[in-house]
Amino acid sequence: MSESSQSSAPKPQSAAQDALVRRLIDVVAMPGSRIPPQDRAMAGDILLDMLLHVTDRERYLCASRLAVCRDAPRRILRYLAQCSFTVARPLLEESDAFDACDLVEIVQNSTAEHRSVIARRRNLCVSVTASLVQVGEPHIVREVLANRNAPLSEATFDRLIALSREEPSLCPVLAERIELRASHAMAMFWWADSATRRKILTRHASERSEMIAICRDVFEMAAAEGWSDPVSRKALQLIERRQRNRGAIERSPYDSLEGAVTAAAASGIDGELVQEIGYLAGIKPVTAAKILSDPGGEGLAVLCKSTGLKRDYVRMMWTALRRPIEDAPGELNPVFANVAETYEVLSVAKAQTTLRYWNWSLSSAYSPGGLRQAQDMGTPANEEMEYSTSQRTARLVFGN
Numbered sequence: 396m397s398e399s400s401q402s403s404a405p406k407p408q409s410a411a412q413d414a415l416v417r418r419l420i421d422v423v424a425m426p427g428s429r430i431p432p433q434d435r436a437m438a439g440d441i442l443l444d445m446l447l448h449v450t451d452r453e454r455y456l457c458a459s460r461l462a463v464c465r466d467a468p469r470r471i472l473r474y475l476a477q478c479s480f481t482v483a484r485p486l487l488e489e490s491d492a493f494d495a496c497d498l499v500e501i502v503q504n505s506t507a508e509h510r511s512v513i514a515r516r517r518n519l520c521v522s523v524t525a526s527l528v529q530v531g532e533p534h535i536v537r538e539v540l541a542n543r544n545a546p547l548s549e550a551t552f553d554r555l556i557a558l559s560r561e562e563p564s565l566c567p568v569l570a571e572r573i574e575l576r577a578s579h580a581m582a583m584f585w586w587a588d589s590a591t592r593r594k595i596l597t598r599h600a601s602e603r604s605e606m607i608a609i610c611r612d613v614f615e616m617a618a619a620e621g622w623s624d625p626v627s628r629k630a631l632q633l634i635e636r637r638q639r640n641r642g643a644i645e646r647s648p649y650d651s652l653e654g655a656v657t658a659a660a661a662s663g664i665d666g667e668l669v670q671e672i673g674y675l676a677g678i679k680p681v682t683a684a685k686i687l688s689d690p691g692g693e694g695l696a697v698l699c700k701s702t703g704l705k706r707d708y709v710r711m712m713w714t715a716l717r718r719p720i721e722d723a724p725g726e727l728n729p730v731f732a733n734v735a736e737t738y739e740v741l742s743v744a745k746a747q748t749t750l751r752y753w754n755w756s757l758s759s760a761y762s763p764g765g766l767r768q769a770q771d772m773g774t775p776a777n778e779e780m781e782y783s784t785s786q787r788t789a790r791l792v793f794g795n
Contacts, residue, residue, distance in 0.1 A: 424464045439468030454482045462489040476501045480508040487512040495520045502526045514538035521548040540568040547574045566591045592693045600745035606634045643674040659715035676702045678754040696738040700746035
């Protein structure tokens with residue numbers, strides 16, 4: 396045996412040391428009715444000092460005994476839970492003695508194996524799940540999301556949505572969580588798979604009927620003021636029922652949105668037509684560009700349904716983008732088939748809400764890159780005030 400292996404081997408233990416460790420474990424494991432707390436605390440201090448010098452065999456014995464003891468000294472439990480995974484596992488799987496601060500400390504000072512077991516524990520609190528997500532290990536995040544007894548704070552969910560951009564496989568699981576909000580869903584839509592996108596569009600868009608009814612007189616007030624207040628104007632644009640921009644139609648070289656789409660289908664779509672379609676549809680050019688450049692195409696179905704374009708115009712828009720409708724005669728391209736089906740299953744009200752939300756969140760001056768894009772496409776940089784929710788959504792979609 397080499398000198399290095401000899402130096403790393405456990406030192407021989409005396410029979411007295413082995414017996415003393417076992418006796419101290421017996422003492423700290425006693426129920427509270429049998430031992431005064433002062434005696435347990437003193438025995439715990441001695442045992443902890445001895446555990447620093449024994450082998451994993453003794454540490455595992457201690458962890459196994461204390462896993463079912465709620466009154467065991469917490470210092471010993473925290474120490475053992477941060478030892479090797481073999482030692483820590485009984486405590487992490489069975490012990491109910493840890494509080495949230497204990498678990499956060501263990502998460503921050505242990506291995507992925509330790510964190511995986513913690514992620515599966517029952518009755519986790521938001522501080523522990525936040526700590527697990529903060530580490531950023533995708534397989535641990537999946538364990539947390541699969542655990543229905545692991546609640547997530549809104550701040551943690553924001554972090555998870557951002558993480559899902561780099562790990563799209565998280566999107567289907569995130570879509571099933573009860574903590575998912577409309578702002579999360581609408582941001583995640585842009586990098587989610589087709590099935591998750593369909594779920595987002597059908598589950599997380601509202602009809603806005605109550606808001607429209609309650610705010611009906613406010614529209615009249617804002618109109619009487621000439622829509623001079625940017626704060627109320629931006630909010631009311633999200634709530635308003637009418638989608639197409641009548642003023643843009645009067646100024647457009649095309650007689651209608653249908654006319655612009657027909658022209659695009661005939662000659663192909665370019666930056667000028669993207670901008671024109673956006674104005675006619677009542678959205679900003681940056682929003683139209685995001686929708687029409689999206690490879691999945693579900694956003695195009697939302698645009699057509701929300702603006703009242705008939706299903707034939709979905710096909711025309713797809714043709715304008717120079718994307719295949721059929722792979723062979725009579726055989727629809729699967730991507731277009733999904734777009735066409737999305738158009739059919741969406742209600743007009745939900746499609747309008749989705750489009751308005753995208754326009755509200757994607758068109759703010761949220762970042763230098765997005766700001767330059769908006770300016771290049773003719774959108775004034777200071778047209779709207781910035782909103783925290785829309786800024787956060789825009790950063791998630793377009794990146795920092």
